[in-house]
Amino acid sequence: MKAISYIDYRGYDLLHKGTEILSQIECNGIHIDLEYCKKKLDQIADTIRELEKQIQDEPEVKIWMESYGRKFNLDSSTQLADLLFNRLKIEPVNMTEKGNPSTDEESIECLKNDHPFIEKLIQIKRLKKLCSTYISNFIREQVDGILHNFFHLHTTQTYRSSSSDINFQNIPDRNPELGNIIRRAIIPRQDRMLLELDYSGLEVRVAACYHKDPVMIKEITEPGRDMHRDTAIELFLLNPNDVTSELRFTAKNSFVFAQFYGDYYANCAKNIWNSILLYDLKTRTGVSIREHLSDKGIKTYSDFENHVKSVEYRFWNEKFRVYKKWKENMWDNYQKTGVVNMHTGFICRGLMRRNQVINYPVQGAAFHCLLWSLIHLQRLFLRNHLRSMIVGQIHDSIVIDVVPEELNCVMNWAHTIMTKEIRKVWDWIIVPLDIKAEASLPNESWANKKEIKLGSPCRSCGSEWSFKKKLEENNTEDHCIVCGEITE
DNA sequence: TGTTCATGG
């Protein structure tokens, strides 16, 4: 049988066992506060009505209403684009994929000073999104207060997973206001706590297992190194002490990750420049980045684009030379053979663009690390009859509904499986793996998650895990995550 | 049905 030779059983086994374990997780489901959801839905509806009333009197909205009459609709991007770019003659900031002027949040946020209705419009859109995509669906999909969403292993091009009904993998988090509202609805079962275990920098580490760039391996393994901070220093021409978390964030997302995914300097420069202007980014000592760059000779956008071009050149031709070579090899090899192989035994075929060829094997294998860990953690749970249960998975993290007395044990096992056992089985993982843990106190919602660290056992309850509680005057205090007592 | 927008990794 010829076809049999095309099947790689490493990949087959992983998906077979993965499917079984994910179905058990779907069956467990995640507990929600149904009464809270219903109450919040009504509350937000009131807020939206109030906001809609408030913007009715704004001059721009009057023009909008007059031109569309009965068809006037705040949810229509087409109408908003017509208002902003045709009637008010505003220069578009971004274009859509099809080349039309865009009205997405990033493009209209910078108009809010000249057009105050924009700020309320953005808030209305956010709240509507929260209700329609999240809260309403929580209420629709729950059975006796439990959400049994699906986790699929057959829908993505990269052999990652996906989730639907509800999508457990895109619940708001980055925006604290939205994150807090919706995550307040997600709660542990009675007297339990929610725990999330995250692989730190998983894709960057898995990428290193492919390209084996010595500079990147150093970045990952040497303590105290921080490539995002270093990139911020180069992009904004700063001393290390002048880098704020905001500047590091911009460098990380608009340059480093964008470059890893295959972006190029002109696009990066545009995005960074937009951030500088929109958020009026400053150095740690409070100097405006715009002025600071100007002092260094970068006065116009064109100057900045040239500067980013030179940062990009050093990034790939001096710093990550081996990584760059690997990308070229991957693309050449695909053009010759038509396939891309993953470390985990999967093969990608079919028509792919260059950036897909470079990213698929990384994205897929990174998720497979998570899936492998999930399978083995769940086996331990079942074999040892733990009452704690795995309730979800978000690409590089595992969410568990934990019985407090089992927390020490769960953390111990998870750490062993996710960072040690996996490397015994997959020797292609040539860099250390690391996990981060966040948890909420018993009976608290997911909105209250805090990072927890290993410490000495709590005198009241014996838990070894504590979180830092912020006090006045930059002081912190360690508290036990199970009983809340101060630990030493 | 296609486009645009939002959310997450």
Place this chain on the structure above:
DNA sequence: TATCCATGAACA
């Protein structure tokens, strides 16, 4: 050679 992978809502 031009930012990777998803789900889902709403409009046109």
